[in-house]
Amino acid sequence: MKHKTFFWFVLPSVLAMLLFIAFPIVSVVLQSLHVSHEQVIVQVENCGPFGCTQSTKIDTQATEALRAAQPLGRWAGLSTYLDRGHLAVAEVAAEWRNAASMGEFLGRLTNLPFYNAMFFTLSYTFIVTPLTLIFGFAIAVAVNSAAKSLRGPLIFFTLLPMIVTPLVGSLILFWMVDARGIFGAALQWAAGDPNLSVKASTPLMWIMLMVYGVWHAAPFAFIVYYAGLQTVNKETLEAAVVDGASRWERIRYVVLPHLLPLTTFIALIQLMDNFRVFEPIVSFSAQAHATSLSWAIYNDLGGETRQLSSAAATSVLTIIGIAILLSPVLVRTWRDFSRK
Amino acid sequence: MSTIGQRQPVSLRLFAIGFLAFWMLIAAFPFLWTLWGSFKVEGDFFSKANWANAVFGVLTQSETGGTFTGTGYEGAWVQEQFWRAAFNTTLVCLFVVTISLTLGTLGGYALSRSTERYTFWLLIIALIFRAMPPITLVSGYLPVFFEWNLWGHLPTAIIVLVAINQPFTLWMLHSFFKNIPQDLDESAMVDGCNRFQAFRRVIIPVMWPGVITTGLFSFLLAYNDFAVTAMILSKENQTMVPKIASFLGTTQTKGNVMFAVASVVSATAPLFMLIMFFQRQIVSGLTAGAVKG
Numbered sequence: 001m002k003h004k005t006f007f008w009f010v011l012p013s014v015l016a017m018l019l020f021i022a023f024p025i026v027s028v029v030l031q032s033l034h035v036s037h038e039q040v041i042v043q044v045e046n047c048g049p050f051g052c053t054q055s056t057k058i059d060t061q062a063t064e065a066l067r068a069a070q071p072l073g074r075w076a077g078l079s080t081y082l083d084r085g086h087l088a089v090a091e092v093a094a095e096w097r098n099a100a101s102m103g104e105f106l107g108r109l110t111n112l113p114f115y116n117a118m119f120f121t122l123s124y125t126f127i128v129t130p131l132t133l134i135f136g137f138a139i140a141v142a143v144n145s146a147a148k149s150l151r152g153p154l155i156f157f158t159l160l161p162m163i164v165t166p167l168v169g170s171l172i173l174f175w176m177v178d179a180r181g182i183f184g185a186a187l188q189w190a191a192g193d194p195n196l197s198v199k200a201s202t203p204l205m206w207i208m209l210m211v212y213g214v215w216h217a218a219p220f221a222f223i224v225y226y227a228g229l230q231t232v233n234k235e236t237l238e239a240a241v242v243d244g245a246s247r248w249e250r251i252r253y254v255v256l257p258h259l260l261p262l263t264t265f266i267a268l269i270q271l272m273d274n275f276r277v278f279e280p281i282v283s284f285s286a287q288a289h290a291t292s293l294s295w296a297i298y299n300d301l302g303g304e305t306r307q308l309s310s311a312a313a314t315s316v317l318t319i320i321g322i323a324i325l326l327s328p329v330l331v332r333t334w335r336d337f338s339r340k
Numbered sequence: 341m342s343t344i345g346q347r348q349p350v351s352l353r354l355f356a357i358g359f360l361a362f363w364m365l366i367a368a369f370p371f372l373w374t375l376w377g378s379f380k381v382e383g384d385f386f387s388k389a390n391w392a393n394a395v396f397g398v399l400t401q402s403e404t405g406g407t408f409t410g411t412g413y414e415g416a417w418v419q420e421q422f423w424r425a426a427f428n429t430t431l432v433c434l435f436v437v438t439i440s441l442t443l444g445t446l447g448g449y450a451l452s453r454s455t456e457r458y459t460f461w462l463l464i465i466a467l468i469f470r471a472m473p474p475i476t477l478v479s480g481y482l483p484v485f486f487e488w489n490l491w492g493h494l495p496t497a498i499i500v501l502v503a504i505n506q507p508f509t510l511w512m513l514h515s516f517f518k519n520i521p522q523d524l525d526e527s528a529m530v531d532g533c534n535r536f537q538a539f540r541r542v543i544i545p546v547m548w549p550g551v552i553t554t555g556l557f558s559f560l561l562a563y564n565d566f567a568v569t570a571m572i573l574s575k576e577n578q579t580m581v582p583k584i585a586s587f588l589g590t591t592q593t594k595g596n597v598m599f600a601v602a603s604v605v606s607a608t609a610p611l612f613m614l615i616m617f618f619q620r621q622i623v624s625g626l627t628a629g630a631v632k633g
Binding site for chain 2: 013026143157164297
């Protein structure tokens with residue numbers, strides 16, 4: 001294909017990505033290096049019949065003028081990154097000096113909002129992803145052994161948790177585990193504790209969020225594995241049977257190697273998606289127990305005062321996190337490409 | 341012949357059936373339960389006394405005179421104007437799907453036919469963009485949108501969603517067009533078409549299965565989005581998902597959680613239909629990237 005034709009074909013698409021993905025990234029980085037202007041304060045002397053008093057006053061006009069002149073705000077360098085809401089360098093150093101043991105240090109670290117969010121996001125990503133793979137594989141094997149006529153409806157209902165809007169799906173689960181909902185009541189009954197409430201307990205909230213994560217993502221793993229199972233080489237399987245391989249050996253040496261590339265694919269997609277965990281925290285109102293990086297950005301941006309610099313700094317740190325997470329894949333793709 | 345590998349001992353069979361039953365319970369039951377409960381009053385849906393009230397609607401009977409009530413739906417759709425949000429969602433989805441498919445088919449086709457090195461880089465950059473959580477971009481949009489008075493309007497949200505959608509659409513359509521033999525458009529070009537004419541006369545007639553599948557996923561992205569629409573749409577222009585989230589903030593305290601339940605069911609219904617009619621396309625779309633890769 002000629003360069004010129006190629007250019008015109010991809011232009012609209014590239015333009016959209018350039019304007020609304022690439023430029024915003026630049027804008028986010030710039031904002032994270034600035035903070036909004038402080039209000040201009042002037043000294044005013046009020047002279048009345050009882051003498052003069054000095055008072056300070058906000059000069060609205062000058063503030064507006066300053067904001068108009070430099071809409072990005074005041075240059076702040078990396079200070080937003082280093083403050084208490086983000087990397088909290090000073091606080092971490094103090095904790096490091098004061099903490100008696102590593103465990104205590106890590107415990108105190110989770111009191112800092114950024115590390116708290118990071119800790120949950122990473123735990124969520126690295127617990128939910130493997131569980132999704134295992135669960136999805138189990139469903140795929142089970143559906144594959146079901147009668148042909150049943151498979152259609154089985155797939156239909158399996159797809160539901162994945163297709164339904166994350167915010168809506170998590171709300172539906174949340175209402176059921178509410179202390180007054182059916183699962184919540186069952187939990188209270190099982191634990192023998194009438195005051196048990198998922199909302200009030202941090203470990204239960206974490207478990208609930210992760211259960212939601214697996215519930216939502218397992219169908220995707222299922223579909224991919226199920227399609228993979230349809231293409232397992234029947235002759236190899238039969239040869240294995242003839243050679244006396246047991247059921248477990250057939251799965252271990254024939255089926256699993258066939259599914260390995262699919263596993264990498266699912267794991268990659270799931271790592272990307274789980275790292276952005278956000279909606280369930282909103283619908284579970286879990287912020288008191290668990291926050292994620294995406295939620296921290298949302299929290300900064302929402303509300304009366306939009307803390308753009310703070311949100312921008314968290315965004316940049318999140319993008320760096322994603323880049324680190326993806327780097328093995330990118331390096332491998334690059335090697336594959338240069339070998340060709 | 342195919343039964344050799346398939347024959348299973350009874351215990352394993354029973355285990356598989358039990359596991360499937362368990363999965364069906366946790367996959368489907370929450371939706372059926374919420375659908376049923378959305379026609380009850382709050383005292384039944386969240387029953388302190390006895391969970392079975394939610395099934396039989398004891399309080400619904402005493403409060404409204406019937407075992408089913410539509411007050412949740414009435415409150416959400418009429419009183420809280422959920423219909424407006426539903427209308428906005430329809431507009432957003434319609435335009436996002438149309439525009440992203442138009443841009444995506446052109447781009448995806450070119451990417452599949454060019455063998456230059458820059459196509460690889462374009463696809464890798466698209467992959468990185470796909471990996472970034474959309475909410476990280478929002479703080480980049482806001483100051484600019486405020487400055488130029490673009491904030492809060494539906495067209496803004498549509499364009500942003502189209503752009504966020506592009507990386508995925510490009511990847512999907514690129515791999516789909518790779519499966520359409522090159523000879524097809526090349527022979528058209530030998531016959532005197534230029535590249536665009538070949539695309540229009542030869543490729544467009546055969547591309548619909550892939551485009552429909554990709555369109556389904558664009559639709560889902562636009563329909564399910566919360567992070568972007570919640571941040572860049574004003575209150576009057578809210579789509580369904582941010583509207584539901586706003587019910588949680590305001591009406592839960594007023595005791596009108598049933599509005600949220602009713603709107604949740606209303607927002608789920610179209611997706612239910614979607615899976616029913618397009619199950620085959622969704623499955624093939626999800627597996628397309630994986631099985632080949």
